[in-house]
Structures are given as C-alpha cells and as structure tokens.
Amino acid sequence: MVSSGHAASGRLGYLLKHAQYRMAELNEKALTPFGVDGRELGVLLVIAGHEPQSQQQVAQRLGVDRTTMVALLDTLERKGLVARRPHPEDRRRNVVELTGAGTETLERATEASDRAEREFLAPLGERGARQLRDALRAVVLPEGQSSIGR
Amino acid sequence: MVSSGHAASGRLGYLLKHAQYRMAELNEKALTPFGVDGRELGVLLVIAGHEPQSQQQVAQRLGVDRTTMVALLDTLERKGLVARRPHPEDRRRNVVELTGAGTETLERATEASDRAEREFLAPLGERGARQLRDALRAVVLPEGQSSIGR
DNA sequence: TGCTGATCGTCAGTACAGCTGACGGTCAGG
DNA sequence: CCTGACCGTCAGCTGTACTGACGATCAGCA
Numbered sequence: 056m057v058s059s060g061h062a063a064s065g066r067l068g069y070l071l072k073h074a075q076y077r078m079a080e081l082n083e084k085a086l087t088p089f090g091v092d093g094r095e096l097g098v099l100l101v102i103a104g105h106e107p108q109s110q111q112q113v114a115q116r117l118g119v120d121r122t123t124m125v126a127l128l129d130t131l132e133r134k135g136l137v138a139r140r141p142h143p144e145d146r147r148r149n150v151v152e153l154t155g156a157g158t159e160t161l162e163r164a165t166e167a168s169d170r171a172e173r174e175f176l177a178p179l180g181e182r183g184a185r186q187l188r189d190a191l192r193a194v195v196l197p198e199g200q201s202s203i204g205r
Numbered sequence: 206m207v208s209s210g211h212a213a214s215g216r217l218g219y220l221l222k223h224a225q226y227r228m229a230e231l232n233e234k235a236l237t238p239f240g241v242d243g244r245e246l247g248v249l250l251v252i253a254g255h256e257p258q259s260q261q262q263v264a265q266r267l268g269v270d271r272t273t274m275v276a277l278l279d280t281l282e283r284k285g286l287v288a289r290r291p292h293p294e295d296r297r298r299n300v301v302e303l304t305g306a307g308t309e310t311l312e313r314a315t316e317a318s319d320r321a322e323r324e325f326l327a328p329l330g331e332r333g334a335r336q337l338r339d340a341l342r343a344v345v346l347p348e349g350q351s352s353i354g355r
Numbered sequence: 356t357g358c359t360g361a362t363c364g365t366c367a368g369t370a371c372a373g374c375t376g377a378c379g380g381t382c383a384g385g
Numbered sequence: 386c387c388t389g390a391c392c393g394t395c396a397g398c399t400g401t402a403c404t405g406a407c408g409a410t411c412a413g414c415a
Contacts, residue, residue, distance in 0.1 A: 066250070067322045068232050068243045070341035071225035073268060077345065078218050093218045100216070111363065118223060123402060125365060147363040147410045172217045178343045183336075187344075190337040191220035193328045195227065244372095261392065273373060275394060297381045297392040 078175050085171035089164040090134060094119075096168060098127055099161040102137060102153055109148040110139075136160055228325050235321035239314040240284060244269075246318060248277055249311040252287060252303055259298040260289075286310055 082093040091099070094117075101116045102108065114124035128151060131137045136157035142148035153161065176184040232243040241249070244267075251266045252258065264274035278301060281287040286307035292298035303311065326334035 065338070065342075066243075066247065066318070067325060067338065067341075068225075068228050068318075069247055069267075070338070070345055071221065071228050073345045074341050075218075075221040075225045078221050082218050093216075097216065097219055109363075117219075120402065121364075122366080122404085126401095142363095145363085145411070149364070168216070168218075175217065175344065179340055183340055183343075186333075186336055187340040188215070188217065188220070190329055190333055190340070191217075191224050192215075193333075194325065194337075195220055195223045259392075270373065270375095271393075272375085272395080276372095292392095295382070295392085299393070 078172075081171040081175050082168055085167040086164055089160050089167065091131075091136070091160065091164055093168070094127065095131055095136075096161070096164050098124075098131060099136065099153065099157060100165070102151055103158070103161055107150045107152065109142065110151055111148075113151055131157075228322070231321040231325050232318055235317040236314055239310050239317065241281075241286070241310065241314055243318075244277065245281055245286075246311070246314050248274075248281060249286065249303065249307060250315070252301055253308070253311055257300045257302065259292065260301055261298075263301055281307075 079093060082096075086092055086096060097117050098113060101113050105112075105116075110124050110128060111121050114121045117124075119127070128137060128139065132139060134156075135154055138152055138154055139149040140152060142150050176187065179187060229243060232246075236242055236246060247267050248263060251263050255262075255266075260274050260278060261271050264271045267274075269277070278287060278289065282289060284306075285304055288302055288304055289299040290302060292300050326337065329337060
C-alpha cells in the first residue's frame with residue numbers, strides 16, 4: 056500500500072498536474088521571446104524530425120486531435136514558420152513543412168526550452184533528472200503511440 | 206531510430222502532459238463507481254487530513270482558485286459528501302467537513318485510486334515507482350525538504 | 356465505368372476548467 | 386463609528402479540446 060494514510064499532496068494525479076503546470080510556466084517564459092508556445096514548438100519538432108508528413112500524421116505523433124491541428128497550423132502559418140503544400144499524389148492531404156524562419160525559430164526556441172527544462176529539473180541533480188525522464192517515457196509510451204487523442 | 210535530443214517525444218512538457226492525461230484517465234475509470242472524480246477526491250482528502258478548515262484554506266492546499274472551490278464544494282455538497290457549517294468565531298467563513306457518506310466514499314475511492322496508480326506505475330517496478338514519486342514531489346513542492354538523488 | 360466506403364482537411368457548435376472583476380456580508384484597527 | 390481587508394458568491398470571459406457534419410478525394414470492386 057501507499058502508506059501514509061491520506062495527504063492529497065502525495066497523489067500522483069496531483070503531482071503530475073502541478074509538475075506539468077510548472078513546466079508549462081517555465082516553458083512559456085522561455086519561449087515568449089520567440090513568439091511560440093510549448094505546443095507549437097512540439098509541432099515544429101515533429102515536422103523537422105520526420106520527413107514530409109500530412110497534417111494528420113503530425114497530429115497523431117503529438118497525440119492531438121486532427122481538428123486541433125488545423126488551428127495550430129493556422130497560427131504557425133500566419134507566423135510564417137510552416138507552410139502547407141499540396142501532396143503530389145494525394146490531393147486530400149496537405150504536406151506540412153518548415154520555412155526558413157521556422158527552422159531558425161525551432162533552433163533557438165529549442166535551446167531556450169532546454170534551459171527551462173534544466174531549471175525545472177534543478178532540484179533533482181543530473182542522475183535524478185535522467186531517471187525522471189526515463190520513468191515518464193516508460194509510463195507514457197509503453198504500448199507504441201498510446202492513442203491519447205484518438 | 207529517432208533518439209537523440211531532438212524528437213518531440215523527449216520534451217518534458219510533452220511527457221508530463223501525457224503522463225498526467227493517462228493518470229487522469231485511469232483515475233476516472235477507477236473512481237466512476239463512487240461518483241467522484243480526481244479533483245473531488247483531492248478535496249475530500251484535504252478536508253479529512255487537517256481539521257476544521259475554511260473553503261479558502263482547502264483551496265490553497267490544493268492549489269486551486271477560491272472561486273473554483275465554490276463550484277467544487279457545491280457538487281460535493283449536492284452529493285451529500287461534505288457539509289458547509291458556519292464558523293463559530295468568524296461569520297465570513299464556512300467550515301467544511303466530511304459527512305458520514307463522505308468519509309465512507311473517501312475510504313473506498315482512495316483504495317480504488319491507489320489501484321489505478323499501481324496500474325499507471327506498473328511499467329516501472331517498485332523501485333522506479335518510488336523514485337518517480339519522490340522526483341515529482343521534489344520538483345513540485347516549494348523547496349521544502351527533498352534531497353533525492355543529490 | 357460507376358458505386359461504395361473510407362480518408363483528409365475544415366468548420367460550427369459544444370463542453371469544460373480556470374480566471375477576472377465585482378458584489379454583499381463580515382471582521383479588525385484606529 | 387469608518388476605513389480597509391477578508392470571505393464566499395456569482396456573472397462573464399478565456400483557452401483548449403472534442404463532436405458532428407460537410408465537400409473533396411481516393412481505393413476497391415463489380
């Protein structure tokens with residue numbers, strides 16, 4: 056058993072929610088100068104990582120709904136960081152790719168976010184930080200891509 | 206292989222968000238039979254843990270806004286799990302306390318939630334599970350005690 | 356060739372948590 | 386008293402994500 060009778064501060068739900076909140080806060084502060092937020096940086100990373108992809112593929116890799124991805128890409132396109140291009144062999148799809156500005160922003164924003172993560176992990180030490188990251192990975196993507204958003 | 210420090214799935218923001226989401230999902234499934242959700246269980250825990258408290262104190266301990274606490278208590282009161290009572294010495298305050306049904310529900314719902322947490326932590330083993338919990342505590346709780354793997 | 360079912364991007368409508376700003380009612384100090 | 390602070394409450398706004406539907410397109414099959 057999880058010992059210590061009660062204490063809401065020990066519940067995993069509480070801890071995860073607040074950890075996520077704090078990380079989001081630090082990330083926002085770090086990313087503001089580049090005009091993107093954490094979710095948008097995620098999109099840029101996914102687009103940069105694997106080669107030409109449809110909107111839906113990007114959405115699946117991030118675990119967000121395809122309808123959410125539409126708005127996400129709208130703002131990124133408006134900022135000039137990504138571009139939609141018709142798929143050469145399937146006219147239902149849009150191929151999403153980074154612009155020059157997008158690549159540039161990705162580079163710098165990632166560095167800033169790395170610094171935010173280091174600040175977040177500061178209380179843990181290097182070993183504890185690695186353990187936390189590994190544990191989260193193990194818990195989040197054990198069975199392939201989990202299918203969080205459908 | 207998409208390892209290395211690029212890859213959106215390695216970002217802490219992503220991992221925390223999805224971990225929190227998965228835990229919430231498991232919790233919801235576990236708690237549904239008792240008619241409460243994770244946030245409500247948190248409220249019950251806080252009320253049970255420390256003795257007579259105002260709504261505001263409960264809200265602060267959970268890190269939620271006092272205006273949010275109003276609605277939260279409304280539903281719990283409607284379910285007959287908590288009761289508002291006037292504070293004997295300060296008529297601005299409501300003292301919040303558990304009813305008999307509240308205590309009963311707290312007991313059983315906590316057990317169910319514990320099972321959900323064990324399921325969530327299953328991929329980690331007992332040692333890894335403890336490390337994760339400690340790491341989250343260290344990162345979330347305001348620089349109180351910690352000294353994890355320092 | 357034409358039909359049928361599935362897929363993609365899009366959009367409107369909905370739901371929900373959480374916040375802001377304001378309000379009466381109350382307390383404490385001078 | 387009277388002023389300022391506090392408590393609980395409520396209306397209203399925000400941000401986020403989902404549902405359900407639509408037109409356009411593709412693939413399979415007779």
